Amino acid sequence: MKNATATSLPSRDAPVSDATLRVFVGYHMKRAFNVIQADLSRTLAPFDLRMLTYTALVLIVDNPGLRQSQLAAAMDMERPNLVVLLDELEARALITRDRVPTDRRAYALRATLAGTQLCKQAVSAVTSHEERLLDGIDKDARAALIATLRRIETGHAKEESA
Amino acid sequence: MKNATATSLPSRDAPVSDATLRVFVGYHMKRAFNVIQADLSRTLAPFDLRMLTYTALVLIVDNPGLRQSQLAAAMDMERPNLVVLLDELEARALITRDRVPTDRRAYALRATLAGTQLCKQAVSAVTSHEERLLDGIDKDARAALIATLRRIETGHAKEESA
DNA sequence: TATTGTTATACTCTATAACTATA
DNA sequence: TATAGTTATAGAGTATAACAATA
Secondary structure, eight states: OOOOOTTSOOOTTOOOOOTTGGGOHHHHHHHHHHHHHHHHHHHHGGGTOOHHHHHHHHHHHHSTTEEHHHHHHHTTOOHHHHHHHHHHHHHTTSEEEEEETTEEEEEEEEEOHHHHHHHHHHHHHHHHHHHHHTTTSOHHHHHHHHHHHHHHHTSOSSSSOO | OOOOOTTSOOOTTOOOOOTTGGGOHHHHHHHHHHHHHHHHHHHHGGGTOOHHHHHHHHHHHHSTTEEHHHHHHHTTOOHHHHHHHHHHHHHTTSEEEEEETTEEEEEEEEEOHHHHHHHHHHHHHHHHHHHHHTTTSOHHHHHHHHHHHHHHHTSOSSSSOO
8 A cells, every 4th residue: 555645646658556456366367367358259250169169069069968067167157148149159059958867857968060160260269369469478387377377267276295 | 078978977076067158268267256355345345345436445545636537457457347446435434525726627545544444454354355265276376376467367368587 | 955057137247339528 | 539438239158947748
């Protein structure tokens, strides 16, 4: 909390002090995520995908037969919000919702051929765009970043292992 | 992209493979941010603050006389969205909007005594909550995390300096 | 009773265009 | 004409309650 010279108004181009926020991880996390998210949106636009539809598609391709509740859990979102998202992918014939014979309440999610192909292209585009966005951040720092993020995600952070 | 055994449906509790996403930084960034954001919301609730109102308040306390457009730039958001946010802080008498004599279009933002005090308490709460959330992640890893996040935020990533 | 997917709904955050009053 | 703040509006993303079909 800077004891700023409260008498003088900052000029129009005065830099804003973020002294207090500089140690606030959430602040940096949000800003960094915004940058990545913006790049991701541009990258996925040609495929008519957003981060959420992309993530869902990748998870379905990687886990054929997945149920909606499992996907919702994997994506850390509520079941209702997944419905419209899957409606969109299904309407575009990228995935199918197949009735599960052994449990007629559930749907098994599968990617169509078109979905699998689109996914492959999108993954490739995202990978190379992210590669470019993270240029200058070396392998070690990148691995450390992901490792730390995963520890935060997964509840903790309090575990010993990297 | 795992070549999963497409024949067998995953059982209800089967773990979902995120093989493809595991290397996708945006995915981890989002999930880690969600965890931090959830903790932050709980932490700020007693103060009747959210991440955005908290961030604005801190920046105003640290930069008395700040103008709305500067604050919007500092918070990486559009000017219109700041208005309601500041309305809220002003209605609670945590900040004031003072006319700038030299430019009667602009407002100089200042925290009131109440705003400054609330800010101080909130910062303290956030700091200790974050400390607890990031337990187990040692000083070096935490510093590395923030350093890497800042490089991503600030455009790049392509710069050499830490 | 509990669970799967669904509908409806509401709230937050975000983005854009257009207005006003000043410069 | 350009800028500061504002209004109105629309779009995402997210969260909850309640329902039908099924277990």
